[in-house]
Amino acid sequence: MDPRKVIVCRCENVTLADLEEAIEKGYRDLESLKRYLRIGMGPCQGMHCLLFTAKYLARKLGKSVEEVYLPRNRVPLNPVPARYFIRRDWREMTG
Amino acid sequence: MKTGLVIIGAGIIGVMTALNLVEKGYRDIMIVEKKYPGSGGSFRCATGIRASFTSLEHVELMKRSIQLWPILSEKYNIPYARHGYVWLFTREEDLEMFRCIVDFHNKNGVPTRIVSPEEIAELVPTIKTDQLVGGVYDPLAGKASCFKALLNPLAYIIRKGVKLVESTTVYKVLIESGRARGVLTDKGVIEADKVLVAAGYGSKEILRESIGVDFGLRNIPKHALITEGYQRVFKPLLIDWETSSYIVQVLHGGFLIGSSLPEEPDKPPRSRLEYPVKAVNVWIRYFPWLAYTNIMRYWTGYYVMTPDHHPLIGPLSTVENLYIATGFSGHGFMMSPAVGEVMADYILGEKPGIPYVEHLLPDRIIKGRLVKEIAVFG
Numbered sequence: 001m002d003p004r005k006v007i008v009c010r011c012e013n014v015t016l017a018d019l020e021e022a023i024e025k026g027y028r029d030l031e032s033l034k035r036y037l038r039i040g041m042g043p044c045q046g047m048h049c050l051l052f053t054a055k056y057l058a059r060k061l062g063k064s065v066e067e068v069y070l071p072r073n074r075v076p077l078n079p080v081p082a083r084y085f086i087r088r089d090w091r092e093m094t095g
Numbered sequence: 096m097k098t099g100l101v102i103i104g105a106g107i108i109g110v111m112t113a114l115n116l117v118e119k120g121y122r123d124i125m126i127v128e129k130k131y132p133g134s135g136g137s138f139r140c141a142t143g144i145r146a147s148f149t150s151l152e153h154v155e156l157m158k159r160s161i162q163l164w165p166i167l168s169e170k171y172n173i174p175y176a177r178h179g180y181v182w183l184f185t186r187e188e189d190l191e192m193f194r195c196i197v198d199f200h201n202k203n204g205v206p207t208r209i210v211s212p213e214e215i216a217e218l219v220p221t222i223k224t225d226q227l228v229g230g231v232y233d234p235l236a237g238k239a240s241c242f243k244a245l246l247n248p249l250a251y252i253i254r255k256g257v258k259l260v261e262s263t264t265v266y267k268v269l270i271e272s273g274r275a276r277g278v279l280t281d282k283g284v285i286e287a288d289k290v291l292v293a294a295g296y297g298s299k300e301i302l303r304e305s306i307g308v309d310f311g312l313r314n315i316p317k318h319a320l321i322t323e324g325y326q327r328v329f330k331p332l333l334i335d336w337e338t339s340s341y342i343v344q345v346l347h348g349g350f351l352i353g354s355s356l357p358e359e360p361d362k363p364p365r366s367r368l369e370y371p372v373k374a375v376n377v378w379i380r381y382f383p384w385l386a387y388t389n390i391m392r393y394w395t396g397y398y399v400m401t402p403d404h405h406p407l408i409g410p411l412s413t414v415e416n417l418y419i420a421t422g423f424s425g426h427g428f429m430m431s432p433a434v435g436e437v438m439a440d441y442i443l444g445e446k447p448g449i450p451y452v453e454h455l456l457p458d459r460i461i462k463g464r465l466v467k468e469i470a471v472f473g
């Protein structure tokens with residue numbers, strides 16, 4: 001399959017060709033790939049793409065998935081509408 | 096292991112210093128990083144860049160940085176834009192205080208100006224200005240991608256022969272007859288001719304262990320969140336002076352809101368429900384539509400503060416071949432191009448060309464000669 005047509009990260013529209021090129025350029029750990037390509041930085045927070053990227057990277061470098069280590073997920077795990085945080089007493093609550 | 100220069104810490108400061116050295120032909124460098132590059136302050140930052148400070152030291156350092164940012168952006172493909180900053184005031188007395196700050200800026204080549212609520216509405220589409228008495232606009236300020244600013248130069252210097260050693264903690268600098276001769280790490284000794292300590296707050300412990308001096312560094316917790324990405328709504332970074340909170344639509348499109356909560360320094364920061372409450376309520380007063388955006392990520396980090404809120408940069412007079420670059424007090428990202436240049440000069444035994452930069456030598460803390468500001472600010 002044409003790597004330019006395989007989507008690795010749907011939120012940020014990253015293809016397998018982008019991933020291969022980044023690995024070629026020397027971005028060989030998940031933390032760097034995440035920031036360089038924005039894989040896993042969109043609304044799904046890497047739920048799908050990061051695991052795939054980790055497996056792909058591990059195979060490419062001949063390492064185990066544990067060795068290429070997974071980035072930490074940040075709260076909230078799913079995007080939350082800002083309006084849920086509107087409060088009349090916000091000043092008292094936040095000092 | 097043996098190398099010419101060990102840089103402790105692969106943050107933006109360590110990487111920019113190495114980049115300047117490589118560009119000057121010095122490549123025998125090993126960067127030793129506790130976790131992974133950017134994992135300290137550098138990847139958590141809000142990407143803001145400005146020269147509108149209240150000391151000559153900061154203003155001159157940042158004027159040089161702002162000359163360098165577009166050059167770096169071009170050479171290493173780092174997204175950067177001069178989108179400006181606007182300070183927003185809801186109280187007359189704040190506006191009054193800023194009149195003399197703007198005077199100071201203008202006298203020193205920083206083109207800030209006082210703006211009316213009407214002008215603010217023009218600079219910042221969709222903003223509600225009903226509670227504003229005025230603001231200050233800095234057209235020279237801007238923002239850059241903190242990810243690309245670190246990763247692209249790093250990939251370049253690695254191709255040029257610089258070694259990056261990750262997941263390795265430095266315990267101390269080894270010193271023999273008044274000279275640095277290497278570092279002790281959790282994986283053994285690395286011998287080196289010169290050592291640069293650029294380890295953020297980690298520098299405190301390293302320096303205490305190595306030379307028994309405490310430079311008074313403090314870690315002040317900061318909170319930040321970002322929404323999903325949207326089309327460009329407004330360009331400048333905005334500061335709500337009354338609540339010390341800022342909002343910036345980063346180059347990728349997300350709205351990043353940063354601020355602090357009343358907290359103890361030096362404690363590990365943690366996520367708290369109060370933070371998104373503060374962020375949202377401060378900024379929906381200006382942008383009611385913000386209520387309909389989605390918050391995607393919330394993280395914490397530190398400002399590594401020095402006693403005078405100015406960085407420690409340069410060699411130490413008491414130990415040869417030992418250099419320090421830390422304590423950026425919340426502004427290390429914007430300063431990194433100029434600091435990298437200055438540190439490379441010091442390490443190669445040249446005299447840096449930026450006015451007043453010698454006032455920032457680390458010795459000043461020991462000698463009690465702190466930097467003075469015209470007003471306490473930001």
Ligand SMILES: Cc1cc2nc3c(=O)[nH]c(=O)nc-3n(C[C@H](O)[C@H](O)[C@H](O)COP(=O)(O)OP(=O)(O)OC[C@H]3O[C@@H](n4cnc5c(N)ncnc54)[C@H](O)[C@@H]3O)c2cc1C
Pocket residue numbers: 103104105106107108109127128129130131132133134135136137138139140141142143144263264265266293294295296297298301317318319353395396397398420421422423424425426427428429430
């Ligand atoms: C929320 C937030 C917003 C910010 N916004 C801005 C902004 O808009 N503009 C701006 O200019 N600045 C901003 N800053 C500040 C900026 O991020 C920092 O000043 C800058 O990143 C400092 O860079 P550094 O290289 O000195 O430190 P760091 O990036 O922290 O790098 C130091 C490195 O040293 C490593 N290290 C520590 N101890 C050891 C050890 N013992 N051995 C080996 N390695 C070690 C760490 O792991 C780390 O990677 C912000 C900071 C925060 C938290």
